[in-house]
Amino acid sequence: MQRRVPQAGNTGSGHLPFSAAWAAQARAQVNKDNNQRQVADDNSDSDEEGTGSIFSDESRAFDTPVPRNLLATIVIFGADGDLSHKKILPTLFNLWRRKLLCRDVLIFGYARAEMSSEDFRKIVFKAIYNPSQPQGERKDFLQRCHYQGGQFNDPACLAALRTGIAREEAIRIQQRRKGGAGYLRPSDLLGGKGLQPSPLRQESIDDDGDELGEEGRKPEQVRMYYMAVPPFLYADIANGLRTPQEGEAERPLEATKVSTLGAPVKTTERFVLEKPFGRDTASCNVLVRQMSVLSEEETFRIDHYLGKELVMNLLVLRFANVAFQAIWNRHYIKNVQVIFKEDFGIAGRGGYFDEYGMIRDVMQNHLIQVMALVAMEQPLSFDAHHIRAEKLKVLQSCAPLRMDDLVIGQYVSANGKLGYLEEPTVKNKNSNTETFAAAVLHVHNPRWDGVPFVLKAGKALTDRKAEVRIQFHRVPGVVSALANCSANELVVRLQPEETIYWKVQNKVPGLGFEVQQMRMDLMYASRYEKKLPEAYERLLLEVLAGNQSNFVSAAELDASWRIFTPILHHLAEQRIKPEPYAYGTRGPVAADALAHRYGMTKFGGGIHPCVNDTPFKMAPVRAPSQ
Structure with missing residues (x-):
């Protein structure tokens, strides 16, 4: 019998993260021999991986x-x-x-x-x-x-x-x-x-x-x-x-x-x-009213990030692993970063991009949805209604973005690459459209109060990747020998090379006492032979099946625009110029200052808040004299 595991910080009804009835029915569909092989005994000493699946690879x-x-x-x-x-x-x-x-x-x-x-x-x-x-x-x-x-x-x-x-x-x-x-x-x-x-x-x-x-x-x-x-x-x-x-x-x-x-x-x-579903709260509401001829049940607002394998795995990682449930709160987590980086420019999309910019194009939809999955409470079930309801609560608990928590930038020519204003498809050569944005959001609820959620999105940066970084507090009251250790970090790499890795402290083998931060990782390409499904494949099948779990509701849209609309209007009204940064670099210098203000040396660079990642050493143990 499956046990109910209480969620950290939640003493509610104790619903299971997955339907026990569904699991029982599913197991009944597999023949007896497969069932015996796949259901692991609670007292088993086996370390074999992958024994819990009840479905074929396809x-x-x-x-x-x-x-x-x-x-x-x-x-x-x-x-x-x-x-x-x-x-x-x-x-x-x-x-x-x-x-x-x-x-x-x-x-x-x-x-x-x-x-x-x-x-x-x-x-x-x-x-x-x-x-x-x-x-x-x-x-x-x-x-x-x-x-x-x-x-x-x-x-x-x-x-x-x-x-x-x-x-x-x-x-x-x-x-x-x-x-x-x-x-x-x-x-x-x-x-x-x-x-x-x-x-x-x-x-x-x-x-x-x-x-x-x-x-x-x-x-x-x-x-x-x-x-x-x-x-x-x-x-x-x-x-x-x-x-x-x-x-x-x-x-x-x-x-x-x-x-x-x-x-x-x-x-x-x-x-x-x-997308885009409007430019701000007002235009989004107009679009929703214009589409009122359709019911909400037959409207599927697609965000392809919600169909990515590791984005969907966030719910499993959180709610099917008791170790993470216990530490997924402000007492253990120092900050959460959701990062989107591209190593190329606008790629001929100047007409569209100059109208919207990085905040509207990526941050208000892709990144805020991923953030909501990281921060949401455990839903009553994994159906669309309950998942969307919990995401909505997170968005409604999030304060509107403030100007002192935002850095915007625009790439300029470097390394033989054109700057944004030099792109032939950008008609406005005095455009203030941002190609980089770093924002710090604050979720005001008992679980996350005081934890900064950092969203970062940029074009023409050093590399291409999208990931979630969860950085933890350092161990309190640690013995002096371990005082300089870096803190733990959980990284979920969404693309490319889908990977989950956990940074932990480990003693380097040898006679001395050298401690170094190491990665315990799960690389999908090497662990799973099966090619991961494309996001659009999953999402189009879900439309046919009528499953709206991975689609955005009108209420979520309204709540997310409420977070960004005031700052977008402020940027436009004040004609605030983005900070220039060279094509192929890490982005504006001001972004590092924003990170430092919240205790991070840099965004998503693998270095934990204000701690040197280089290993420290103690004097080697001497052999006893003869």
């Missing part, structure tokens, strides 16, 4: 339930754009070829450009081409792709798109009922090894084990509308899709029914929205 890539009878239709607005070409289309193809999408998936591209479906397939081919993959797979996938051209704000064009979608969906239903296209089978999801499906998928399995969607059955259909367009077009598209044209019946807000030659099919519509 299912680890995605454990959100996708109903087996799901009919997926995916519509990409802005299908001829950069996001579609680099991210969405390759992701859909990878999911399809791994059998994580139904074989008869329908993909519709929509854009202003006039082209045929065959022309669009040529664009898709370039996006998904990989010479190492079978040509037949690409050919089959391309046949699932269609195109409709038109204006984004023209209801007649959007009505024509709906008609085209309904026509192809009706053909698909007919083919399904005639036993044509294949279904998404449990063995597909679980690596083709004959294992039974996760209990989370049992609701779509009949008593006799037959798949739904056969004659007399009613399969479920999901339309995913991906908005790969600027936010000012979101409302036009959503309203156009939801407004009935002359002669059409009123369209319900949460679901529609597609008429076919057989029984009607329940169709759920879900809308994926890309």
